[in-house]
């Protein structure tokens with residue numbers, strides 16, 4: 165009897181085990197814990213990658229921001245330099261313009277109205293008086309020389325154009341005893357003294373022509389007189 169019961173118990177247990185086995189094999193895979201444990205490393209890796217990605221994005225953002233700030237500063241610096249250069253160019257243009265106006269002014273001043281009289285060209289200064297030295301320099305500035313009267317014909321051509329009492333010529337005896345032309349450095353080739361002239365000695369060492377006949381007088385060089393400039397022969 166006991167043997168029968170044990171057999172039945174064994175059969176029941178076997179059946180239970182078999183059923184249990186069949187229940188386990190046929191059931192939906194109950195691997196949550198297992199899978200979870202298996203996925204933990206992958207999850208951690210993904211988390212690490214996400215963290216690094218976030219860091220990279222932050223760093224890129226910071227770097228990009230820093231680069232933009234640097235570019236912005238450089239642009240501002242270039243803008244300031246460009247503005248300074250533009251202002252410098254404007255100043256230079258104004259200076260050039262002012263210098264150009266000054267040059268034109270001097271050109272106008274130098275472009276005295278030389279007129280042809282006989283075979284030569286002359287500028288008769290009958291507005292401003294100068295010493296003989298000043299007259300020499302003025303004619304040089306005009307690209308000419310104080311008049312060299314070469315002959316009576318030249319003097320006769322000039323006389324009708326003269327309106328003042330006295331004009332300087334280029335004749336003097338400042339450095340030597342004889343009367344020379346400062347233009348040529350040679351002895352004056354034409355002298356036509358007025359009556360009683362020359363009479364000044366060492367006090368009158370420059371020669372002028374005096375109305376009404378515009379004959380020659382020796383006269384103090386530092387006296388201010390009108391003068392005549394003669395263009396160089398071309």
Ligand SMILES: [Ca+2]
Pocket residue numbers: 284311312313314318394
């Ligand atoms: Ca002459």
Ligand SMILES: [Ca+2]
Pocket residue numbers: 361362363364368381382383
């Ligand atoms: Ca005299």
